[in-house]
Amino acid sequence: MKIKIAVFGRKELISRLNHYVEDQDDIEIVPFIYTKTKDTIELMETAFMCDIYLFAGALPYLYAKEKINKKRLPAVQVAFDEYMILTSFYRLKNYHNQALDRISIDVLDRAHVDKVVNELDMQEHTIYTYSYGDDKVLDIDLIVAYHQNLWSDGKIDYCLTSIEEVEQRLKEKGIPTSCMQIPQINVERAIEQAKSIAKLNHSKSAQIVSGFVRIKNFDSLISHKGELTSQELLLKLHQILLKFGHKTYSSVLTNGDNQFVLFGTHGILNHITNHYRDFPLLQEIERSLTISVDIGFGLGLTAKQAEDNAKLALEACNRTESSNCYIVNERQETIGPLGVEKHFDTSQLYHALIHKANLNNELSYNFIDFIKLRNNEPFSANDIAKYYRVTKRSAERTVYKLLSGDVIKVVGEEKPYQKGRPRKLFQISV
Template sequence: MKIKIAVFGREEIIKRMNDYVEGQDDIEIIPFTYSKAVENVDLIEKAFMCDVYLFGGTLPYFYAKEKIDRKRLPAVQVAFDEYMILTSFYRLRNNHNQALDRISIDVLHKEYVEEVISELNMEDRDIYTYSYGEDSILDIGKIFHYHKELYQTGKIDYVLTSIEEVEQRLIDEGIPTNRMLIPKLNLERAVEKAKSIATLNKSKSAQIVSGFVQIKDFDKILVQQGEISAQEMLLKLHKILLKFGHQTYSSVLTNGDNQFSIFGTRGILDHITNHYRDFPLLQEIARSLGIPVEIGFGLGLTAKQAEDNAKLALETCNHSEESSCFIVNERKETIGPLGVAKHVDTSRLYHALIHRARLNNELSYNFIDFINLRNNEAFSANDISNYYQVTKRSAERTIHKLLAGDVIRVVGEEKPYVKGRPRKLFELTL
């Protein structure tokens, strides 16, 4: 099955992307062309059938960022890096015959310009840099006026901009300007990165889920209520599980002797992770049977791994006299009990995230969602990385802030692989 990459860009970018992937049978470009970058706020809603979102410019990504972060969409932005600065300087000097002096430039991060200037020994040149990545809100007018003022005061002769809208406004004012072009290499790397992210996400969907369900203390029920009554309970339970299997695209098998097996992939996994706090299966069984049951789910990359983990989860149910459901994931973490909402004082947690951990509003709200979704279970930096869809280093920076603010503490370790260092597990201190 082809990977569908939604590409947001102007016609020129879309064409170059299509030229690059031509002949690659595993990739399909779904174009979302705009005339103004702000249109991406609405365009992104139309790309729901795509596997990954690729933005061919800084501005369209900035406009869509709020939705990307809120919906945790897999997104890639074409890099505006040192190589792009270097090739832009080359074109300016050789194609436009403009000296690399008395110019102003706007970029996402000024460090890229500083590194190129240092590499080319151009520290003595009058090159003014506006870094809009440092702005809390991207203001096109502010960037335009920065260049305009420098030109009108005689400090520069030329503008090199990375934003189409800024280029057009400067041209309208009669200010000599040129827009940076994205190098072919940067486009190719962005496509390959998008492809890698989509492939990784698809591999997650191949994760196998195994489950075991059984009536608690079935032997006692046989003695107390008799064979016929006990078999009627098993029949009711089987019907409930078949309905659950239909809802989650999973298979239900009877093992005999009061045990049922469930096997599935993405459908059942999504259902479980969306119902940590209110597991409907347990509620329906309780209403229909009126007796406690034990449910253990195991996750794994192979059927054997998933089944072994499900057995471990089922054993955990022995510690409870009531109905219970636990999960053991591929990292041997035990999550649960499901269907029992653990209280989280979100108001207190939000205050601690803002004032003690120094997280911004967006990260604070997302972290609260993360904690609630996992039903306040212990977590690792890897879990945060997967949830936010950020790099492990970025997740570790968030962990460091949470530890420094005494919002979380270390409660243990996990070792998902035979080799390698164990990962630390954390929980809230509140």
């Protein structure tokens, strides 16, 4: 398993990260380089194919924090700790010939500065600290003004900042300033932490699939064909489901009362998503038994959630008298009916792929086949990667072209891992 780490930071720091992981075959760094820290939020929207986010700076993490918490995204921040303060003081004294007195410093948490000051017995030194982690709203102007006012009042001789943009603006004002450098050990620890979290998420892999199958209007069937014939049909249905369970690595149970229960994970999920249009199980039951059935599949991150969603999917089958199969995902969105072809204008889609998304003929035809196969149901970039048998990065580039050309649109999310980041779902918009 190769872990894809989305790294948000300046070019120089991302180069250091790449250098550290170049000999590690289980990691791939996906760089998201910004010139303005606020761009982090926008860049995050294009990182949906990655396993975890790594923020190589305090400021980008603060800008992204609300989105991280809201969507429960797996994220790691390079530590801005006492070791970083200590090495910054060393550089200030030895490289910039600046005494550790009459200086101002901005940090995420002033506690780190206080600990270093106490450790070095520097209580008599004049050090002004701005802790922007305490601010309700992050404002670069306030940080710049803090340093500038101290300089104008003659209270400081030098500024030490943790933010590149603050360094640039203070230097433009003629104020002696340098930006802290992140120690290599902090970078290495952040990568190892990101790797550990991503592996843990994958180990909990786990989207569970539950399914219920029943003969439609079973009581009426008993009245018309008798108890014996009805029980024979149940037995034959059970045999068909056992064969399906063997094929999809899922368990088949019976709870009596004309209802069978299926449980599985990725095996049954892959089968379902590969047969939206021509659901073979439904076809085989109808062909072999000449009866109508209801099939409801539920997806969930726990067995209980999957079971509850399967019950909702089964209820959706009551809308018609014919055989039906529906899926309810972990967000309780109903997909289906499966096995019923959803038509779309292939000529119009082909024209959009060629002229709007700038795909070549082969890719365009393949994408149309992909949409047909999935019966025009929502798909993720991961689905494209599997269908085309390409890398996730290649699939991500294709998705970007399709989005840029307004050929597809975002219609939702799926969460295949309990602790992982949701994947965006797309659907054609032409």
